[in-house]
Amino acid sequence: MEGLSIVGVGGLEVSEDDWMATPSSIKAVVLALIQQIKELKADNQELKKRLADLDEKLKTDSSNSSKPPSSDPPGSLPNRRQPTGKPKGGQKGHPGNHRSLVPPEKVKTFKDHYPAKCSGCGCDLPEGASDGSEPARHQVWDLPPIVQAEVTEHRCHRALCANCGVTSRAILPHDVPSGMFGPGLAAMVAWLLGGYRLSRRQCQSILETGFGVEISLGGLKNAEVLVSESIEQATEGVGSAVQQADVANGDDTGWNEDNSSAVLWNFNTPNLAYFKITPFKDQETAKEILGDFQGFLGSDRAKTYGFVPMEKSQSCLGHIDRHFQRMEDRGGESGIVGQWGKAELDKFFHHWHEFKRGETTRDQLKASTEPVRRSMEWLLDCGIECSHSKTANTCANLSKALPSFWTCVEHPGIEPTNNSSERELRHGVQWRRTSFGTKSDSGSRFVERMLTSVATCRLQGRNLYDFLKESVEAFIKGVPGPLLAPGSSP
Secondary structure (H helix, E strand, O other): OOOOOEEOHHHOEEOHHHHHHOOHHHHHHHHHHHHHHHHHHHHHHHHHHHHHHHHHHHOOOOOOOOOOHHHOOOOOOOOOOOOOOOOOOOOOOOOOOOOOOOOHHHOOOOOOOOOOEOOOOOOEOOOOOOOOOOOOOOOOOOOOOOOOOOOOOOOOOEEEOOOOOOEEEOOOOOOOOOOOOOHHHHHHHHHHHHHOOOOHHHHHHHHHHHHOOOOOHHHHHHHHHHHHHHOHHHHHHHHHHHHOOOEEEEEEEEEEEOOEEEEEEEEEEOOEEEEEEEOOOOHHHHHHHHOOOOOEEEEOOOHHHOOOOHHHEEEOHHHHHHHHHHHHHHOHHHHHHHHHHHHHHHHHHHHHHHHHOOOOOHHHHHHHHHHHHHHHHHHHHHHHOOOOHHHHHHHHHHHHOHHHHOHHHHOOOOOOOOHHHHHHHHHHHHHHHHHOOEOOHHHHHHHHHHHHHHHHHHHHOOOHHHHHHHHHHHHHHOOOOOOOOOOOOO
16 A cells, blocks of 8 residues: 555545554545545535526526416516616607597497587577587497397298198208307307307306307307318318418427327418417428428427428527527526627617618628627537536537528518417417317317417408308308418318
8 A cells, every 4th residue: 555645524634654554444434434425525516416407497487498478477587677767657758549530431329519608708609509610529439238149940841742641841941050059159159269268168158148048068069069160171271371381480389188298389471370289299290280381481499390401491589599598597607608699689689670670671681690690600609618518508509500590681571580470379378278278189170270260360350250150151051161361272
């Protein structure tokens, strides 16, 4: 053991003479303790790492990750905006929003009022006196008494044939529903369930107390099936139109079908939004939904959309900003990288909004964002060298996808974020939170078709109830119904 030096706790050393004079049993104990200390130090480092990971996970919210805002507990999201010192609410001198008067042809009742006395001397004025000028107009909106549902009874009579003695009964015309639901009532059920995400019992209560319709929960389900079948062709037409679109955005979220995990997909264009519920979230499923899609796709860079070529992809810069926010929240080297990244994206969006407002041309946009693009490349290279492993890995992944950050600069019609898909999914997320998903394949088809109808009608400025009613009327008659994507075919 020549030259042996045992280093203990606190940097204390045992000399070679003392060590040689130490009994073997004590040596064994000391060596065992030293080994335990080494193991405890290693465990301590591992626990620190796990604690840091858990602490970061606890601080994760929709501002620094891909989690939706609906997952944030009440009051948990910090206010990252800098205070302006101004009072809350509308500021003094702002133009405000006021209801415009409807044109006279849309007014049901006119009531004229004339001054009874002179505001100058107080003398009586003749009844109905007017100086011929335009009167001051004041309109009051109100609701008439709720109309009770109309019941139509179809009476099929029998007649005896004098020639052969056979009794025949009249059959219902082809445009009469076989069940108890007329087109208006079926559309109302779907409107309440799918448009406003009411529960079946709430829908049942509204129909009974508001319209005098007594209906069972099973009857509501029958109405769902009728509407779902009525709008199938129109909604599949939306899916076909999205497949042929030049530019689309895509996103997905979790769903629950029959207590099993499923996925709710959304692919949308400026005037179309297609939804689909599937059991799996993978590239093959996404490819199946998008079909032979050859356009540009904006997404959150999930591996699910990795089959789209880089030159046809637009990474959501909103998600990139959240990555940088998460780095900033870590502090230290990560914090510097995160702050730098957020600053560069702020510069980009400043130039982008100038372009969208028509203040600059596309060529000017390309020139003004070129320094940002070079700086972002340098930033990610520096981030890869960061001592924080998660930050380094994130920067490495972002660096690989860097060309897809700027597709929107080079090609028209592309937005730098997939916020539109996130907004469209919000209705489905809220429906999931209140309904806990669906129980059957039939229920999932109703949900995806209603989500497609609700979003597409809103994007096109169409009346959802009218579309549903016309679809049911056409389905009952056996004729083609209205389309959501004119010229499309499912």
